[in-house]
Amino acid sequence: MSDLTGNTPVRAGGWAVVCVAQFVVVLDATIVTMALPAIDAELGFGPVGLLWVFTAYTVTLAGLLILGGRAADLAGPRRMFRAGLIAFTAASLGCALAWSPAALIVSRLVQGAGAALLAPAALAALSEALSPEAARRALGWWTAAGAGGGASGWVLGGVLTQLGGWRWVFAVNVPIGLLALVVSFRALPGRGRTTPVRTLDLPGAALVTAGIALTALGLSEIAHDPTTPRGWAALAGAAPLLALFAKVERHSPQPLTPGSLARTRGVLGGNLTAAAVTASTSPPMLTAALYVQAQLPPAQAGLIFPAFNLAVIGGSLAGPRAALRHGTRRMLLAGFTGIAFGVALLLLIPRDGVPLALLLAAFTVMGLSLGLASVSSTTAGTAEVVEGQRGVAAGVLTSSAQLGTTLGLALCAPVTAADDPMTGYRLGFLIGIVVALAGAVAAFTVPRAVRRTADELR
Template identity: 40%
Template sequence: MLVVSCAAEFMVVLDASVVNVALPAIQAGLGFDPTGLQWVVTSYALVFAGFLLLGGRLADLYGRRRVFLAGLLVFTAASVAGGLAVSPAMLVISRGVQALGAAVLAPASLTILTTTFTEGPRRVRALAIWTALASAGGAAGSLLGGVLTEYLTWRATLLINLPIGAIALLLAARALTGDRSESRRTPGYGADGGEPTRRLDMPGAVAATVGLVALTFAVSGAHARGWSSSTTLAALAVAVVGLAVFVADEGWWSPTPLVPLRLFRLRAIIVGNVAMLLAGVTLMPMWYFLSLYMQLSLHLSALDTGLGFLPHTLVTVLVGAWLAPRLMARIPARTLLAAGSLLAAAGFWWQSRIAPTDTYLSGVLGPAVVMSVGCGLLNTPLTTLVTSGVAGDDAGAASGLMNSTKQVGGALGLAALLTVGAAATSTGHLEQGDPAELIAAFSTAFAVMALLMTAVAVLAAVLPAPRHQRCDSGTR
């Protein structure tokens, strides 16, 4: 179950980044305009974020095995449709459907771990492997995307999921045993504590997704249109209404809310998800900006850009899977989270000091090592802290909320950072402009990432310790 869960999360994160290196080729092949190109990435992140809450609840209500297999099937089929796209609209829609499958798959994979491994050292080790492979998926996506784009075509970055998905389906069907959600007297279950009503909160999921898409659309185009334009104001109004409907639905209307309000009685849920939001704002857009920097400013090929991400991959996996769980056995999770966040912030700040005369060795490699050590150290304690103390019946909802928060941060962060970076160019687009303007835009974006990652370190001090660490401390 550990292998299958990690493989699924690796695929989901891989596809969030595999198209980054291929973006210039996609733009040329399908005729994307500079403003529309970001939606190849953003459509995946937004639909993923909006439906992760629903996906997490599906695992609680219908069983992990059934939901896991369904999500994997949708994900694979949509990947094939995207690889065969003949227009920008077809590709963006396919990426959205692909994200819908991923939104079901990702929380199911985490729920399998949190319900299989009880809180303690074994769960820490399992989560360390899961988070390390998730981080590796982001970096490996850039490498794989570069190889496939250079030697085959950008379409291969999506079609590669067909053989991978088929193998994963066979392994999952054999490894995962059937299960039924335990009967409890919680919203969504029968009054006698028997069979669950299995009613899904589709209005909540749709309202959340509409609100997030509208908000991202408003932020991403605000620089070009202006904050006072009718289009921007209309999008903001739709965002406010959508998110207000979501909150009302969760609090009063839905008998089976995607996010039960009882979760927010836990300080780990509130503070941990704020920290996860800020981490998502930095960690996900990082791949987008580094890919553009290496191709547009350093003039590396797609293959060389993919190879340029190898240090990020190797260091993150080594630190996250091997070093972080060993340090967590000796160091409080909050301390390790703060240290990792500060290291990552230092790496982003170093990356922001790039100059037009820099090469890959002077402008990328050094910051890559520092930020990757930091990211490898912070991922495992943050995931452990956010999921600590959650009851088994709410494990899917908590997993969906955590993943959704990270994806929301990534989508909104990318839109906001693109707007901030575009303000440094005369054309208003990062894909265009002279070298000095591009360097200024990238530098500004990485400096903002450094500040936000510093805020994650501050929040670490407010997070409660995991239950098993509190017990150990009391015993000593």
């Protein structure tokens, strides 16, 4: 690429390899949900154990993202990108070959750990050697990959399970991961820049990992059963750990999350809105998937959802230029307003039949809006972060988005289990609208526009 700079630039194909990796990382948080009944039928998990097929990945991913981001700052994002990709691919093969519930859950834990190394390193690798114009385009593609991966999970999970069996939900990652690894050695050469800090804040890493993991675990348990004491106990246990983490970080000579990061313009607002984006779109997408699959077989139902995926990609690719022209705050407000409007259209679905035109219109509006909002939240949360903190900033931002997804599902799952399915569906849609409006309020914590360019930060 002619517009890349730095000693070891991202070559042609670099965008593609990190975007593909981001796609499968986010995809694996949702794709398994549609395969859970088939997994239970073959391996015999039982209703409680089956939840861990989903939870093992999301909890490990959320808990280790900040540590993975800091590791990318210390060891270099390209090195950590490849390490995470190897672990993720190997664990995906282990999931596909699992012969027992324990084997599958252990493989999912390793898969989540690999994803936690991979995701923040991918974003940091993109930003470290790009000119401002290239960085804006790359951010659009990276955001489109992540948003498209999350949206595609609801579709691909059902299709792969019906056509090839549940093991293909995991096996599909293996050839993709191997190809991405081979390409990365040419497209992402060298070790990349690293921070002068050579030590890792182990006490802080342990506390934040445990605190976030317990938060994700609690939300996941509550989503499965709001009355379970395990979920509420996990949330209660997370609070003092995170408070102690904040205290330890203030006195650490080499903190895991430098104090200057939290004070960096746009970081707080970027994380708040990143969580709101995923929390506002996960409930209506899960609800819409349940509604459509109650009317049609999974393979046919999956043909409706690509409209949403394509709209997400379109909004993400248009997002960088729109944010540059109109400002990140305006694009966030427009994105959250569009999400709320698109979800409101879903309130019009009838009890019987599949209103194709209405669903396509709602998915298109939601997808475009999600893409715009995602790009703007990522821009706000990373654009003004100094070199040496980009990996941990990416880890924090991705962790916020992951927790937003988990929170959205925790809010949605109990209401969609109502005795009257249509009542549950509409309550799920209303949750999405309320969270989207809360995201619009959070947008006012984001600067109107990015003040500094990538070149000015080097």
